[in-house]
Amino acid sequence: xxxxxxxxxxxxxxxxxxxxxxxxxxxxxxxxxxxxxxxxxxxxxxxxxxxxxxxxxxxxxxxxxxxxxxxxxxxxxxxxxxxxxxxxxxxxxxxxxxxxxxxxxxxxxxxxxxxxxxxxxxxxxxxxxxxxxxxxxxxxxxxxxxxxxxxxxxxxxxxxxxxxxxxxxxxxxxxxxxxxxxxxxxxxxxxxxxxxxxxxxxxxxxxxxxxxxxxxxxxxxxxxxxxxxxxxxxxxxxxxxxxxxxxxxxxxxxxxxxxxxxxxxxxxxxxxxxxxxxxxxxxxxxxxxxxxxxxxxxxxxxxxxxxxxxxxxxxxxxxxxxxxxxxxxxxxxxxxxxxxxxxxxxxxxxxxxxxxxxxxxxxxxxxxxxxxxxxxxxxxxxxxxxxxxxxxxxxxxxxxxxxxxxxxxxxxxxxxxxxxxxxxxxx
Amino acid sequence: xxxxxxxxxxxxxxxxxxxxxxxxxxxxxxxxxxxxxxxxxxxxxxxxxxxxxxxxxxxxxxxxxxxxxxxxxxxxxxxxxxxxxxxxxxxxxxxxxxxxxxxxxxxxxxxxxxxxxxxxxxxxxxxxxxxxxxxxxxxxxxxxxxxxxxxxxxxxxxxxxxxxxxxxxxxxxxxxxxxxxxxxxxxxxxxxxxxxxxxxxxxxxxxxxxxxxxxxxxxxxxxxxxxxxxxxxxxxxxxxxxxxxxxxxxxxxxxxxxxxxxxxxxxxxxxxxxxxxxxxxxxxxxxxxxxxxxxxxxxxxxxxxxxxxxxxxxxxxxxxxxxxxxxxxxxxxxxxxxxxxxxxxxxxxxxxxxxxxxxxxxxxxxxxxxxxxxxxxxxxxxxxxxxxxxxxxxxxxxxxxxxxxxxxxxxxxxxxxxxxxxxxx
Numbered sequence: 066x067x068x069x070x071x072x073x074x075x076x077x078x079x080x081x082x083x084x085x086x087x088x089x090x091x092x093x094x095x096x097x098x099x100x101x102x103x104x105x106x107x108x109x110x111x112x113x114x115x116x117x118x119x120x121x122x123x124x125x126x127x128x129x130x131x132x133x134x135x136x137x138x139x140x141x142x143x144x145x146x147x148x149x150x151x152x153x154x155x156x157x158x159x160x161x162x163x164x165x166x167x168x169x170x171x172x173x174x175x176x177x178x179x180x181x182x183x184x185x186x187x188x189x190x191x192x193x194x195x196x197x198x199x200x201x202x203x204x205x206x207x208x209x210x211x212x213x214x215x216x217x218x219x220x221x222x223x224x225x226x227x228x229x230x231x232x233x234x235x236x237x238x239x240x241x242x243x244x245x246x247x248x249x250x251x252x253x254x255x256x257x258x259x260x261x262x263x264x265x266x267x268x269x270x271x272x273x274x275x276x277x278x279x280x281x282x283x284x285x286x287x288x289x290x291x292x293x294x295x296x297x298x299x300x301x302x303x304x305x306x307x308x309x310x311x312x313x314x315x316x317x318x319x320x321x322x323x324x325x326x327x328x329x330x331x332x333x334x335x336x337x338x339x340x341x342x343x344x345x346x347x348x349x350x351x352x353x354x355x356x357x358x359x360x361x362x363x364x365x366x367x368x369x370x371x372x373x374x375x376x377x378x379x380x381x382x383x384x385x386x387x388x389x390x391x392x393x394x395x396x397x398x399x400x401x402x403x404x405x406x407x408x409x410x411x412x413x414x415x416x417x418x419x420x421x422x423x424x425x426x427x428x429x430x431x432x433x434x435x436x437x438x439x440x441x442x443x444x445x446x447x448x449x450x451x452x453x454x455x456x457x458x459x460x461x462x463x464x465x466x467x468x469x470x471x472x473x474x475x476x477x478x479x480x481x482x483x484x485x486x487x488x489x490x491x492x
Numbered sequence: 493x494x495x496x497x498x499x500x501x502x503x504x505x506x507x508x509x510x511x512x513x514x515x516x517x518x519x520x521x522x523x524x525x526x527x528x529x530x531x532x533x534x535x536x537x538x539x540x541x542x543x544x545x546x547x548x549x550x551x552x553x554x555x556x557x558x559x560x561x562x563x564x565x566x567x568x569x570x571x572x573x574x575x576x577x578x579x580x581x582x583x584x585x586x587x588x589x590x591x592x593x594x595x596x597x598x599x600x601x602x603x604x605x606x607x608x609x610x611x612x613x614x615x616x617x618x619x620x621x622x623x624x625x626x627x628x629x630x631x632x633x634x635x636x637x638x639x640x641x642x643x644x645x646x647x648x649x650x651x652x653x654x655x656x657x658x659x660x661x662x663x664x665x666x667x668x669x670x671x672x673x674x675x676x677x678x679x680x681x682x683x684x685x686x687x688x689x690x691x692x693x694x695x696x697x698x699x700x701x702x703x704x705x706x707x708x709x710x711x712x713x714x715x716x717x718x719x720x721x722x723x724x725x726x727x728x729x730x731x732x733x734x735x736x737x738x739x740x741x742x743x744x745x746x747x748x749x750x751x752x753x754x755x756x757x758x759x760x761x762x763x764x765x766x767x768x769x770x771x772x773x774x775x776x777x778x779x780x781x782x783x784x785x786x787x788x789x790x791x792x793x794x795x796x797x798x799x800x801x802x803x804x805x806x807x808x809x810x811x812x813x814x815x816x817x818x819x820x821x822x823x824x825x826x827x828x829x830x831x832x833x834x835x836x837x838x839x840x841x842x843x844x845x846x847x848x849x850x851x852x853x854x855x856x857x858x859x860x861x862x863x864x865x866x867x868x869x870x871x872x873x874x875x876x877x878x879x880x881x882x883x884x885x886x887x888x889x890x891x892x893x894x895x896x897x898x899x900x901x902x903x904x905x906x907x908x909x910x911x912x913x914x915x916x917x
C-alpha cells in the first residue's frame with residue numbers, strides 16, 4: 066500500500082495564510098479532530114460503522130419495526146424500542162468480547178474465579194490470533210502492490226500441512242511442535258506462491274487466481290477430511306484425526322483457568338508481526354518489495370527482478386497465512402479439524418490488513434479489534450445476528466479505503482500532505 | 493498493464509504463409525496422444541458410451557464403443573497439434589485450435605460417460621448447460637459494460653448476492669415474482685452506484701473497493717438473512733414457469749435447449765445482442781469504448797469521462813442484479829448465505845475469455861455452463877471415477893487456466909482500472 070497525495074489545491078488548509086501567533090493547544094487539537102488525517106479517519110470510520118450497524122439492527126428487527134408503524138401516535142415507543150435494541154446488542158457484543166458484567170458481579174460476590182473474568186478477553190485473543198497471521202499475509206503482499214485475496218486457501222493448506230505432521234509422528238514436544246508449525250508454513254507458502262508464479266509468468270491477475278485457489282482449497286479440504294488418511298478413526302462425522310499430544314499448541318493461561326483458550330500461537334503471531342516489520346523496513350528483500358509496490362517499472366529499470374519478487378512475496382505471504390492454519394490445527398487440541406475450523410479468517414485478513422494500513426503494528430491492533438467483534442458476535446448470537454461482525458468490518462474498511470467518503474460525509478478538512486489513499490492498478 | 497498495451501503496435505504479418513505454433517502444437521499433440529493411450533490402456537474393451545435423447549426421442553439410445561471413439565477423437569486432436577508443429581497458415585489457427593479443443597473435450601466426455609450406469613442425456617445436459625451459463629453471462633456482461641468504460645467491477649459477486657437476496661425478499665413482500673426480478677435489478681443498481689461513486693468521484697482503488705463491497709454484500713445479506721428468518725414468509729422460494737414454444741419445443745435437441753426454457757434464458761440471450769449493438773453501433777458505445785481506451789482523448793472531444801463512467805457502472809448493476817435473481821428465482825430457491833459461491837469471480841474470467849466483447853462472452857459463458865453441467869451430472873450419476881469435490885472444482889480450475897493462458901493475449905481496455913482525474917492532464 067503506498068501513499069498517494071491527491072489534494073485539490075482549493076482544499077489545502079490555510080494555503081497562503083500568513084503565520085499568526087502560535088495557536089493554543091485546544092485549537093490545534095480541535096483542528097486535528099476535524100481533519101481527515103489517518104488517525105481521525107480510522108476513528109470516524111469506526112463510529113460511522115457502528116452507527117450504520119445500529120440503523121441496520123433497527124430496520125431489520127421485526128418488533129422494533131412494528132413500533133414504527135404507529136410512530137406518529139406514540140413516538141416514544143419506537144424510540145425507546147430502538148434504543149434498547151441497539152444498546153442491548155452492543156452491550157452483548159462487549160460482554161462477549163471484553164468483560165461480562167454478570168461475571169463481574171459474581172466475581173465481586175466471590176462466586177466466580179478471576180479466570181472466568183478473563184474469559185471474554187481470552188476468546189477475543191483466540192479469534193485475533195489467526196487474524197494477525199492472515200492480516201500480515203494480506204498486508205505484506207499489499208506492500209509489493211499485490212492484492213492477496215488467497216489467504217483463506219493458503220491457511221487451509223497450512224492447516225492440512227500442520228495436521229499431517231501433527232498426527233503422523235510422536236516426538237518430544239520441543240521438536241514436534243516447531244516441526245508441525247513449519248510444515249504449516251511451508252504448505253501455505255507453496256500454495257501461496259502459485260498466484261505469484263502465475264502473475265510473474267503469464268500476467269494473470271492475482272485477485273482472480275487467488276479467489277479461484279480459495280474455492281479449490283475449500284473443496285479440497287472437504288474431500289481431504291473424508292479420506293481414510295485424514296478422517297477420524299473414532300467419529301463418523303466429517304472430522305479429522307486429532308494431532309498428537311506432543312504437537313498441541315500449549316495454552317497461554319492454563320495456570321489461571323483451563324477454560325481460557327488463548328494459546329502460544331498469540332505470542333507467535335506477535336513475533337511474526339515483528340518479523341514482518343523487520344523484513345519490510347530493515348531487509349534488502351523488504352526494500353525490494355516496497356520498491357516494486359511503489360513503482361514496478363522504475364524497479365525493473367533499476368535492475369530488480371519483478372517476477373521473482375512477486376513469487377517470493379506471495380510465498381512469504383502464503384507462509385504467514387499457513388501459520389494461521391497451523392495455529393488452528395494445533396490449537397484445537399484433542400479434537401480434529403472440520404470444514405468449519407477455518408471459519409473466514411482468510412477473508413477477514415483482508416479487512417484486517419486494510420484497517421491496519423498494511424503496517425505490522427496496525428495489523429496486530431486491527432486483528433485484536435476484529436477478533437473482539439468476532440468473539441462478541443459469536444457469544445451474542447442468536448440474539449444478535451452473528452454476521453454483524455462481517456458487516457461492521459466491511460463498513461469500517463470501506464471507509465478506510467475511501468477516506469474521501471468520510472471526509473465528504475463529515476465535512477472534514479484535507480490534511481497537509483493530502484489524504485492517504487491506495488494506489489490504483491489495472492489488470 | 494495499461495502502459496504496455498499502449499506501446500505495442502500490431503506487426504504486419506502475411507496470414508497465408510505457413511507458420512509453426514510450437515507451444516499449442518506440442519500441447520495438443522501430447523493431449524491427443526494421451527487420449528489414445530487412455531482409449532487402449534484405461535478403457536476396457538467392451539465399454540460403451542450411451543447417448544440418449546431424453547426429452548423428445550425417449551426411445552432412441554446410441555451405444556457407441558468407447559475405445560474406438562476416444563481413440564479417433566484423440567487422433568484428431570493429435571493430428572491438429574501435429575499440423576501446428578509442421579506449420580499452417582495463420583488464418584487457419586483459430587479453426588484448427590477449435591477442432592483440437594472440441595475433439596479433446598469430447599474424448600474426455602466419452603471416457604467419463606463410459607462407466608456402467610452413466611448415460612449422456614444429450615438434451616437435458618445441453619439445456620442445463622445453457623441455463624447454468626446464465627450467471628456467468630449476466631456477470632460478464634455487467635463486467636463488459638463497466639470495463640469497456642475503464643472501471644474494474646470486481647464486485648459482481650456482491651451484486652449477485654444483493655440481487656439474489658432482494659429478489660426473493662421483494663417477491664415475498666409483493667407476492668409477485670416479476671416484481672422480485674425488478675427488485676433484484678434495483679438492488680444491483682444501488683450496489684454498483686456505490687462502486688461508481690467511489691471509482692469516479694473519490695477515485696479509489698477499484699479492485700480494493702470491489703473486494704470490500706463484496707464483503708459488505710456478504711455481511712449485509714447474511715445479517716439480514718438471520719434477522720428476517722425470525723419473521724415468517726420473507727424468504728420463501730418463488731419460481732417462474734418454464735416457457736414452452738408449442739411445436740418448436742418438440743424438435744430433437746434444439747427444442748429442449750432453446751424452446752423450453754425459463755424467461756431468464758431469453759433475457760440473457762437478448763441482452764448479449766442488445767449490449768453488443770449498444771457498444772458497437774451507437775454513439776454511447778463509441779464514447780464508452782473511447783473512454784475505456786483513452787479517457788484524455790475522449791475528454792478533449794467533449795465527453796464527460798467520469799459522468800459516463802458513473803452511469804455505465806451504475807446501469808451495469810441492473811444486469812448483475814438481475815443475474816443475482818437467477819440464483820434464487822430462476823432456480824426456485826430461497827436465499828441462502830453466500831449462495832453465489834464465487835461465481836461472480838468466475839464471471840470475470842468469462843469476460844476475459846470473451847475478450848470484453850458480448851459475443852465472446854456468450855461463447856465463454858456457454859463453455860463454463862457446459863463444464864459446470866457435466867460436472868454436476870457426473871457427480872449426481874455417481875458413476876464418476878473422480879471424487880465429486882474435484883468435479884465441483886472444474887469451473888474454478890478452468891478459470892485459472894483461462895486467466896493464466898489468455899490474459900497476456902486478451903487485451904483489456906487500455907485505461908481499465910485507472911481513475912481519471914481531469915486535472916491531471
